[in-house]
Amino acid sequence: MRIVPSTKESEMKRVAFLLMMFFQCAMAQDSPHGNITIPCESCHTSDSWKMRPDASFDHKSTGFELEGRHKVIPCASCHENLVFTQKSSDCLSCHTDIHKSDLGPNCLRCHTMESWIISDIKQMHQQTRFPLIGRHALADCDACHSQATAHQFAGTPLTCIACHRPEYEATTSPNHVTQHFTIDCSQCHAITAPAWPGSFNHNLTTFPLTGAHQAVLCLQCHINSQFNRIATDCYSCHVKDFANVQSPNHIAGGFSHACQTCHTTSAWNPATFDHNATRFSLTGAHQTILCQACHTNGNYQLVYSNCNQCHNADFQGTTNPSHVAGNFSTNCQTCHNTVAWQPATFDHSTTKFPLTGAHQAVLCQTCHANNNYQLVYSSCVQCHNADFQGATNPNHVSGGFSTNCTTCHSTAAWQPATFDHSTTKFPLTGAHQAVLCQTCHTNGNYQLVYSSCVQCHNADFQGATNPNHVSGGFSTNCQTCHSTSAWQPATFDHSTTKFPLTGAHQAVLCQTCHTNGNYQLVYSSCVQCHNADFQGATNPNHVSGGFSTNCQTCHSTTAWQPATFDHSTTNFPLTGAHTSVLCQTCHTNGNYQLAYSGCYSCHATDYSGTTNPNHTAAGFPTTCQTCHTTTAWTGATFNHTWFPTSHGNAGGVCATCHTNPSDYTVFQCTVCHTQSQTNSDHSRVSGYVWNSANCYQCHPNGRGG
Numbered sequence: 001m002r003i004v005p006s007t008k009e010s011e012m013k014r015v016a017f018l019l020m021m022f023f024q025c026a027m028a029q030d031s032p033h034g035n036i037t038i039p040c041e042s043c044h045t046s047d048s049w050k051m052r053p054d055a056s057f058d059h060k061s062t063g064f065e066l067e068g069r070h071k072v073i074p075c076a077s078c079h080e081n082l083v084f085t086q087k088s089s090d091c092l093s094c095h096t097d098i099h100k101s102d103l104g105p106n107c108l109r110c111h112t113m114e115s116w117i118i119s120d121i122k123q124m125h126q127q128t129r130f131p132l133i134g135r136h137a138l139a140d141c142d143a144c145h146s147q148a149t150a151h152q153f154a155g156t157p158l159t160c161i162a163c164h165r166p167e168y169e170a171t172t173s174p175n176h177v178t179q180h181f182t183i184d185c186s187q188c189h190a191i192t193a194p195a196w197p198g199s200f201n202h203n204l205t206t207f208p209l210t211g212a213h214q215a216v217l218c219l220q221c222h223i224n225s226q227f228n229r230i231a232t233d234c235y236s237c238h239v240k241d242f243a244n245v246q247s248p249n250h251i252a253g254g255f256s257h258a259c260q261t262c263h264t265t266s267a268w269n270p271a272t273f274d275h276n277a278t279r280f281s282l283t284g285a286h287q288t289i290l291c292q293a294c295h296t297n298g299n300y301q302l303v304y305s306n307c308n309q310c311h312n313a314d315f316q317g318t319t320n321p322s323h324v325a326g327n328f329s330t331n332c333q334t335c336h337n338t339v340a341w342q343p344a345t346f347d348h349s350t351t352k353f354p355l356t357g358a359h360q361a362v363l364c365q366t367c368h369a370n371n372n373y374q375l376v377y378s379s380c381v382q383c384h385n386a387d388f389q390g391a392t393n394p395n396h397v398s399g400g401f402s403t404n405c406t407t408c409h410s411t412a413a414w415q416p417a418t419f420d421h422s423t424t425k426f427p428l429t430g431a432h433q434a435v436l437c438q439t440c441h442t443n444g445n446y447q448l449v450y451s452s453c454v455q456c457h458n459a460d461f462q463g464a465t466n467p468n469h470v471s472g473g474f475s476t477n478c479q480t481c482h483s484t485s486a487w488q489p490a491t492f493d494h495s496t497t498k499f500p501l502t503g504a505h506q507a508v509l510c511q512t513c514h515t516n517g518n519y520q521l522v523y524s525s526c527v528q529c530h531n532a533d534f535q536g537a538t539n540p541n542h543v544s545g546g547f548s549t550n551c552q553t554c555h556s557t558t559a560w561q562p563a564t565f566d567h568s569t570t571n572f573p574l575t576g577a578h579t580s581v582l583c584q585t586c587h588t589n590g591n592y593q594l595a596y597s598g599c600y601s602c603h604a605t606d607y608s609g610t611t612n613p614n615h616t617a618a619g620f621p622t623t624c625q626t627c628h629t630t631t632a633w634t635g636a637t638f639n640h641t642w643f644p645t646s647h648g649n650a651g652g653v654c655a656t657c658h659t660n661p662s663d664y665t666v667f668q669c670t671v672c673h674t675q676s677q678t679n680s681d682h683s684r685v686s687g688y689v690w691n692s693a694n695c696y697q698c699h700p701n702g703r704g705g
Helices: 006-029 121-125 134-138 161-170 210-216 234-244 285-287 306-315 356-363 381-390 430-434 453-465 503-507 527-536 577-580 600-609 673-683 691-699
Strands: none
Touching: none
16 A cells, blocks of 8 residues: 655654554564564665665674675575574575585684685694695695595595505515505604605614614615514624624633623724622722733633632731731731732721720730730730739729729820729719828728718717707708818708798798707797797787787798788678778777678668668668679669669659659659650550559660650
8 A cells, every 4th residue: 555645744644654554563473574673664664665775784783793705795695585583694504515514514614704715725734633744735635635626525544654555565675565664654754854765763663773873774784674573682793793802702701792791882892891790899909900910811700709819829928917827817808908908907996906095006016926916805904914913002902993994094095094983872072072082092991882971071070069960969961961062161951841941031040940959840830939929919919819820821931020911811802992991990899700791790880871862761771782882982873774874864863763762662753754745645555544653664664665
């Protein structure tokens, strides 16, 4: 149907009608494009259903942006019907796969949207399992891809032999087929090389080529082009060299066929032999001796276990000292070394008698008289008996000295001699160290047995008068008070008794307590000594006050005065203001046996005299600590529990609510909360009654609501 416009208004109505029809068709899904939400006027005009010349569509919004050749081809080339959403974005939905699915569905792997022609096929080939390297990069595709004309590239083999089998079978030098060469061409040929001839890496075999072997022609070892089952030992190839050697003769000398024992691949000569690989390593002068010097008559099968086998003539001919007469060991290295036969040394520390000190400078013959080198010494006296017998200061024989000379003498020198008294039961310390031996060891008696000091100092013990040790019953254990540093001054450690001295006790003279020379006192308490002080005390009177005789309860050894008492040890610890109150304030008439169980006992007068509020009239409890603390009597506080004392205009004043000072169980809410005020606030409250009891019943915490 075509509508002819007559006026501007009719034209507007016509356009509106068409738009409404288009919109209804689209909403009813009657559009030929299927379920599409684009307005019809975006592509069509109101005069005709044909596409508008200026119509444009952002194809990128579909997820498939038009690029390259896709931009210029007609829409119908891809969209065969008007339902555009049915079109797939896959390449194969428009383009026939001439590769028959061999290369996958993604055409963009090789082709571009600009052109169907492939210009960088070699670069793309690098992304496959067979990158093009060397001469492969110059070869025609058809040379490997036999089905290339049919656009078939898949299935092409990747091994070298698949393409190069003709070359493998045609090669005669060496013949790959008859010698059963590997078909892995890359072992000898390199694809990076400019030509097919290659080289073989002999290191891949069990016989790597080293040294001079690297320059030898292959056929020199691989005779008759034999490349398999070739012997890898040296002798198999060098048997003639082994047989022709005369210096030394390898066959007569019974040499090993392991040529590498002496020879290397660098050169056949010169050859070396590592004598350390045998049981007889060459050291010192042995290293410069010609082989024939030991291996006489071409005998290289010698078995040496000691030096004497070669040096027996030297052993037999030695006279200084005579090795035979001295019955020396044939183990030459005991004294000799391989550096030189002379000079020879002997390590005496390997015997039971190591040489130390002056012994080291003594000639061997001095001890080993008459060429006797089989001496067995177990003590010094075997050699020094004459010195022992002749000693007179002191006389070793009469003094019963031990024949163990090392007790006093050393190998550094026979004199001076020293004795370590700490090896006895009486070590010397302090002044004892400077006392002459004869002072204690009188009449040459060196067999003394001391177990205590008094054995030597009994005269000192008996003669002591300040204090008298005998009458005082002192112990004869002198070290209790004396030390070896000096006999005087003497000290006594009172802490070893049951009464350690502390404080002022330390400065008191012994006689002050130990009167009449009595040093056997047994004290168990202070009052035994301070009873007079206890009886005479008046401030306070200890006797009438029934004080304990345990003086340390209040006094210390630092000084008798001032005295202190720890009230926390009683049932009534002092806190707050109580700590500064004089004792007599509570303990009146010298009564220190008070037994308080509560504050009221002392503060009854304060309780009765209080008028703000009157405690007696109000019936307050006598548990003062409910409101008062020991910090101060005034400024008392009461824990009002639920109802805050700061409620309204009370300001903490009790009388604001408790209008009856004689009865604090009575309180008035209606004084502040008038009836006219509360009635209006409770107009909707069921069961509301204006009185104080009902107020508290609903408002126990003083809050509205």
